Every structure is written in structure tokens, then in C-alpha cells.
Amino acid sequence: MSRYSTVAVILHWLIALAVIALLIAGFWMGDAIRNPETQALAFEVFQLHKSLGLTVLVLTVVRLLWRLGHPAPALPDAMPGWQKTAAHATAWAFYVILLVMPLSGWVIVSTSPFGLPTMWFGLFEWPHITQLTNAASALQINGAAEEVHELLAFGAVGLLFLHVGGALKHHFIDRDDVLARMLPWLSR
Amino acid sequence: MRNRSVFLSVTSLLLASSMGFATAADARPWAVDAKQSSISFSGQHVGKTFKGSFTIWQANIDFDPARPEAAKVAVSIDLASAKTGDAMYDKTLPSADWFDIAKARQAKFVATKITKTGSNDYVADGQLTLRGKSVPVKLPFTLDIAGNTATMTGRMTVKRTAWGIGSGSDAKGDWVSLDIPVQVKVVATAK
Numbered sequence: 001m002s003r004y005s006t007v008a009v010i011l012h013w014l015i016a017l018a019v020i021a022l023l024i025a026g027f028w029m030g031d032a033i034r035n036p037e038t039q040a041l042a043f044e045v046f047q048l049h050k051s052l053g054l055t056v057l058v059l060t061v062v063r064l065l066w067r068l069g070h071p072a073p074a075l076p077d078a079m080p081g082w083q084k085t086a087a088h089a090t091a092w093a094f095y096v097i098l099l100v101m102p103l104s105g106w107v108i109v110s111t112s113p114f115g116l117p118t119m120w121f122g123l124f125e126w127p128h129i130t131q132l133t134n135a136a137s138a139l140q141i142n143g144a145a146e147e148v149h150e151l152l153a154f155g156a157v158g159l160l161f162l163h164v165g166g167a168l169k170h171h172f173i174d175r176d177d178v179l180a181r182m183l184p185w186l187s188r
Numbered sequence: 189m190r191n192r193s194v195f196l197s198v199t200s201l202l203l204a205s206s207m208g209f210a211t212a213a214d215a216r217p218w219a220v221d222a223k224q225s226s227i228s229f230s231g232q233h234v235g236k237t238f239k240g241s242f243t244i245w246q247a248n249i250d251f252d253p254a255r256p257e258a259a260k261v262a263v264s265i266d267l268a269s270a271k272t273g274d275a276m277y278d279k280t281l282p283s284a285d286w287f288d289i290a291k292a293r294q295a296k297f298v299a300t301k302i303t304k305t306g307s308n309d310y311v312a313d314g315q316l317t318l319r320g321k322s323v324p325v326k327l328p329f330t331l332d333i334a335g336n337t338a339t340m341t342g343r344m345t346v347k348r349t350a351w352g353i354g355s356g357s358d359a360k361g362d363w364v365s366l367d368i369p370v371q372v373k374v375v376a377t378a379k
Contacts, residue, residue, distance in 0.1 A: 033234075040234045040235045043234040113356065114280075114363070115280060115283050115285060115357065116276060116280055117279040119275055119276050122275065122276075125279065
């Protein structure tokens with residue numbers, strides 16, 4: 001097995017596009033919601049960010065379950081051990097972020113003093129974690145979850161550079177099939 | 189003998205009211221045509237205008253334009269019936285920080301004084317009770333009566349924080365305007 005299964009490839013790229021959109025929106029909207037000129041747009045972007053983030057949560061759970069039955073293809077034998085370890089660590093750090101980012105976002109909306117419901121792309125209401133909403137320390141939980149969410153956003157950007165940098169290095173410098181495992185039409 | 193006098197007084201009362209004589213207790217009762225009447229509100233959220241209305245409410249109106257000072261008006265509004273066309277707003281409005289319908293589902297308006305200010309213009313002073321708080325309000329309105337049908341349109345702007353609406357999450361109006369224009373249109377027929 002020299003490449004990821006089609007399902008894994010599709011899930012990877014869907015999540016990748018969503019995460020890039022989420023990061024761009026996330027870094028922009030925090031200040032934009034406080035600026036009267038961009039407030040209305042930022043509010044809409046906030047709602048899209050929530051919907052897209054929860055979508056990533058669901059897709060990531062599906063992806064991890066899929067992975068249980070469909071192991072990742074082996075890395076090239078020529079790769080030094082430390083590089084293999086680094087690649088695996090990056091991948092699993094990504095999985096942790098892909099779960100903790102939306103989960104901390106879910107905690108934030110559940111404990112927000114605004115009490116706005118989360119409408120998934122305006123179609124249905126995504127339930128809030130009511131135990132947190134009603135908690136006496138809801139505001140403190142909200143602040144802590146925001147810290148985690150923001151820190152992980154920077155972590156995600158760092159990982160993204162490592163991940164993309166590694167993939168490009170394999171493709172253009174090592175000239176192996178590592179990138180082609182996730183982009184089958186690049187196969188040499 | 190006694191029965192007869194009761195009979196007579198009841199008949200004379202019925203006659204008097206059917207002939208249109210207003211009695212002191214009954215200024216002039218009106219039946220609201222719910223289909224043509226509305227209580228709506230609007231405001232700004234993140235700089236965008238929202239509009240909504242209450243779909244369930246009822247009004248007891250006793251009003252004779254010739255004697256506005258004798259008028260009795262009481263309106264009861266089901267706060268849970270507020271509809272804005274935006275699911276997010278509709279789900280937020282009933283919550284504890286906004287209308288708090290779990291505590292008091294009905295808003296009540298009771299007119300304490302109606303004053304004529306022009307040929308068709310009046311001002312209703314009254315108490316608007318919401319979230320367990322009564323606040324005096326002034327509702328200027330115009331009234332057109334054609335035959336048995338009266339059309340009343342009024343507009344006032346209320347400050348939502350006077351009742352503590354949204355005071356927990358947005359007391360300063362950073363997100364949702366403090367000023368909420370309320371529009372009332374009532375079409376009623378004489379009972």
C-alpha cells in the first residue's frame with residue numbers, strides 16, 4: 001500500500017481547506033467584530049466559523065474512525081528514523097488540534113455571556129453543553145477556553161508550516177512519493 | 189313587582205346601549221381585527237437592522253374619541269411569539285437575559301391616560317410591564333374612524349435596558365441598539 005485510501009484523501013483535503021479558512025477567518029474576526037465598520041460582516045463570519053469548525057470536528061472523528069481500519073501507508077525506507085518520528089509527531093499533534101480546537105470552540109459558545117444559539121449554517125441548532133452554560137463559573141471557563149483556542153490557533157499555524165514544508169521537501173528535494181500518497185495524481 | 193322592575197331596568201339598559209348611548213362604565217368597546225393589526229419592533233444588531241413582530245397578543249379597548257379621558261386600554265402580549273425571521277434571534281429573545289419568558293411570558297400595557305393632541309392625534313400614557321418591571325411609556329397615535337371601523341397607528345421608541353432587556357450581555361448597546369422603535373397598528377370594529 002503506497003498511498004492513502006480515497007476516503008482518507010478526500011477527508012484530508014476537505015479538512016485542510018476548512019482549517020485554512022478557519023484560521024484566516026479566526027485571526028481576522030476577533031478584531032473586526034470590535035470595529036463598527038466591519039462588525040456586521042464579522043458577525044456573519046463568526047457564525048460561519050462556528051459551523052465550519054463543528055464540521056471539522058465531525059469530519060475528524062470520521063477520519064480517525066476510518067483510520068482504525070485503514071492504516072496510513074508506510075514512509076519511505078530511506079527516511080532517517082528521527083524524520084519518521086517527527087512526521088508522525090506532527091500528524092498526531094494535528095489530530096489533537098483538530099479535536100481540541102473545535103471542542104474548545106464549542107465550550108466558548110456554550111459559556112458565552114451572549115447566549116446566542118449555534119445554528120449550523122443556519123440550518124439547525126447545534127446543541128450547547130448546557131452543564132457548562134449553567135455552571136457558576138461559566139465566565140471563567142469561557143475565558144480559559146478562549147485562551148486554549150487562541151494558543152492552539154498559533155500552534156496550528158506552526159504545524160501547518162512544518163507539515164507543508166515537509167511535504168514539499170519530500171516532493172521537490174527528496175523526490176519521493178510521500179506527497180503523492182495524499183495527492184495520487186502526482187505519483188511518479 | 190320586584191322581578192318586573194329588574195326586567196324593566198335590564199331592558200332599558202339593553203335599549204340604551206343598542207341605541208348607542210354610552211354609559212359611564214362603557215366608554216365604547218372595540219373588537220380588534222387580529223389579521224389587520226400588528227405590534228412590531230425593530231433595532232440594530234452589529235449595525236444591521238432587524239425587524240420583528242409579536243404574532244400572539246390581545247387587547248381590550250374601551251375608547252370613545254369624544255371622551256378619551258374615560259378610555260380603558262389593556263394589551264397583553266405573548267413574548268414567546270416574537271418572530272424576526274432569523275432563527276438565531278428568535279431563539280435568543282426568549283432567554284433569561286432578554287425577554288425571560290420563563291419568569292413572565294406576558295408583557296402588559298395598560299393605558300393610564302389618553303389625551304387628544306390634534307384632530308386625529310392622541311397620546312396614550314401607560315405602564316408597560318415586562319420581565320416583572322413596570323415602566324411608564326408614551327405612545328402617540330393617530331386614529332381614523334370610518335363607520336364602525338377604527339384604524340389606529342402608533343409609534344414609540346423604548347429603551348430596552350429600562351426593563352433590563354439584554355442588560356446582562358449588552359448593557360451599553362455595543363451589539364444591540366438600546367433604542368427599540370415599536371410600531372402598533374390596530375384595526376378594530378365597534379362592538
